[in-house]
Amino acid sequence: MERVCSAAIVKMVVVIALGAGFPHPAEAYRTTRRRPVSRPLTLDVQPTPEIEAQVAEEVAKARGILDDLNFDNLLASPYLVSAIYYHDGFLSGFSVDRSNADPERRIIGQISKMLSADHKTRFLRLLHETWNRSDPAGPQRLAVPVAYSALGGGRQTHRYAIDLFAREGTTVHAVSRGIVVLADREWDPANLFSTTSRKGGNAVIVFDPDHDRFYRYCHMSTVQVSTGELVTASQIVGSVGHSGLNASQPGHGRHLHFETNEYLEGHVRAIDYRRLRTMLRQWRSFDARDGSGSVQARTRQAGGATCQTCGK
Known part of the structure; x- marks a missing residue:
């Protein structure tokens, strides 16, 4: 009898609450579990003569380097390095001549159109030398x-990248030994040219000469290496942050956006998220076997932690 009365009282309270406009308990629970994520910000800009002049200057600089590519100027243009790094066709559908389009992508897109397979081959040869x-x-x-505590990525988010979620300030390590070919460290949302990618924020790209791969680490709070520096595997290159146009917005998890592209016979191919996950498992086992303990990862699939709009 007491159980029946208790159930009736609970039911009455719920009905009264619903009538007063309160959410259903189940709905309230779902609401508290849902993580608010801001909408992605547009990369479009208000055209100005200054922006046009800067775009033209950076493209001309890259063209001059390509005309006489050598050891001294190999890494002199971060935009040229980015154009070499990005996989073939990455910006094929991007309107590089649209004046209100993202100026950084306009620069990289115009440089990409100048690049041939021979240019990429020579660039890689000089890196090896x-x-x-x-x-x-x-x-x-x-x-x-x-x-990392969780990982995200997939067909609906980043087909060619993985988000590794970790606390702000967690150290980021070089996957392999190699050459730092890009080190963007001065991301400023008010400066369109502070980094080579407003979405990527503070970022590092390391060339791995043993596997002809490029590893890219994005959204970092600090960058602790410089362009042209040689690094060892597990060396600290920076720390986890939330730099970048969308990564800095409310609701986005603090994470490392990680990409890997590989060079083969004049072409750069992106490694998709499925292969990246397999590679991460292999690298973790390497760490466990050599006993370094430098980067011990706890892997689980993040059901709702993927940063869908941070991007490149």
């Missing part, structure tokens, strides 16, 4: 880039 002329930077090995 630079590496071979230098003292070896540690042994050949692979490591997990960050101690």
Whole structure:
């Protein structure tokens, strides 16, 4: 009898609450579980003569480097490095002549149109020669880039990247030994040209000469390496942050946006998220076997943690 009365009282309270405009308990629960994520910000800009002049200057600089590519100017243009890094066809549908389009992508898109397979081959050859002329930077090995609590990525979010969620300030490590070919460290939302990618924010790209791969680490709060520097596997390159146009918005998890592109016979191919997940598992096992303990990762699939709009 007491149970029946208790159930009736609970039911009466719920009915009264609903009549007063309160949400159903189940709906309230779902609402508290849902993470508010801001809408992605547009990359379009208000055209100005200054922006046009800067775009033209950076494209002309890259053209001059390509006309006489050598050891001294190989990494002199971060926009040229970015154009070499991005996989073939990445900006094929982007309108590089639209004056209100993202100026950084306009620069990289125009440079990409100038690049041939021979240009990329020569660029990679010079990177290898630079590496071979230098003292070896540690042994050949692979490591997990960050101690992450969850990972995201997939067909609906980043087909060619993975988001590794970790606390703000967690150290980010080089996956392999190699050459730092890009180190964007001065991201400023008010400066259109503070980094080579407003979406990527503070970012580092390392070339791995042992596997002809590029590893890209984005959204960092700090960058602790410089362009042209040789790094060892597991060396600290920066720390997890939320820099970048969309990563800095409310509702976006603090994470490392990680990409890997590989070079083969004049072409750069992106590695998709499924292969990246497999590679992460392998690198974690390498860390466990060598006993370094530098980057111990706890892997679980994040059901709702993927940053869908941070991007490149």
